[in-house]
Amino acid sequence: MSPFAEDLLKGRVAVVTGGSAGIGREIAGAMLEHGAQVAIVSRQPDNLDAAASLLAERTGRSPLTVPCDIRDTAAVESMADRVRAEFGTPDIVVNNAAANFRMDAERMTLRALRTVVDVDLIGTFNVTRALIGGLLDRGGGCVLSIVVPDAPRGFPHYSHAGAAKAGIVSLTASWSREWGPRGVRVNAIAPGPVATEGATANVFGGGSLLPEVTERVPLGRLGAPSDIANAALYLCSDAAAWVSGVTLAVDGGLGTAIA
Incomplete structure (x- = not known):
């Protein structure tokens, strides 16, 4: 059962990139359940159709x-x-869409770097730039990006993704300062270990690393996509009306444990 009122986002229109799977699909579902009209964006039409069917079954x-x-x-x-x-x-x-795959830094190619930076950083810029005019004209709204935990500290074996997400963190801070006086809030969420299908395959060694990672989380469990979606609902709602320029760690305390 959701901790939020059913009409939390009633009358709002949301665009969720990478909305066909994982955290993006969960955010889209939570926003539908709480009254928003939602557009999900992804490269693969078949994946979008499958996601839409699942979301319609879940939310009506x-x-x-x-x-x-x-x-x-x-x-x-x-x-x-x-x-x-x-x-x-x-x-x-x-802005949730992302590309990621493991590659040691000494083996990193320019093509690999560009693949991730173009989707993560440039894609975030492209989507925000295409939609921000309406928010600014209206004098309200919010931009939310999904990043990685403590991006400035780096992301070993995924330095392309770490660099791209650090860029998004910087954009979040810059945009919040530029657009705040015009009524638009800009924030980011940095999820801890969430065992989505993509993360399990690309980050958690096909699942072999999950027990080790779980032991390191102070709250004693991995995150669920719904944990991230609940944070997104908060940051995109009026409950966070005075919150902007924040990168919120949603990680079960893992960041403090490795600080």
């Missing part, structure tokens, strides 16, 4: 599905136009 409401490669500025502009045509001006932009 269907999201708008918009296939889009967020690296492509023209495709992103088309996505933004479609959302506005279907729902009107978005109030909430959730």
Whole structure:
């Protein structure tokens, strides 16, 4: 049972990139359950259709599905136009889409670096830039990005993702200062270990590292996608009306344990 009122986001329009799986799909579902109209964005139409079916079964409401490669500025502009045509001006932009794979730093190629930076950092820029005008014209709304824990400390074996996410943390701080006077809040969430399908395969050694990681979490368990979605609901709601420029760690205390 949700700790939030069912109408928490009633009347709001949200765009969630990477919304076809994992944390993005969970955020989209939580926003649908709490009254928002939601557009989910991903490159693969089949994945979007499957996600929409799952979300409709779960919530009784269907999201708008918009296939889009967020690296492509023209495709992103088309996505933004479609959302506005279907729902009107978005109030909430959730930058969740990401690429990631393990590669030791000494083996890092320029192609590998660009692959991750283009999706994570440039994609976040493209989507936000395409949608921010409506929020600024309205004088309200929020931008939320999903990053990694304590990005400035680095991300061993995933230095391309660490660099990209550190860039998003910096954008979050800069945008919050520029757009705050115009009523737009900008925040980020840094999830701790959440055993989504993608993270299990790409970060947790196919699952072999999960017991070791779990032992290190002070709260004694891995995170669930719903833990991140609840934080997103808070930051995108009026309950966080005076919260901006924050990167919120949602990690069961793991950050303090390794500080």
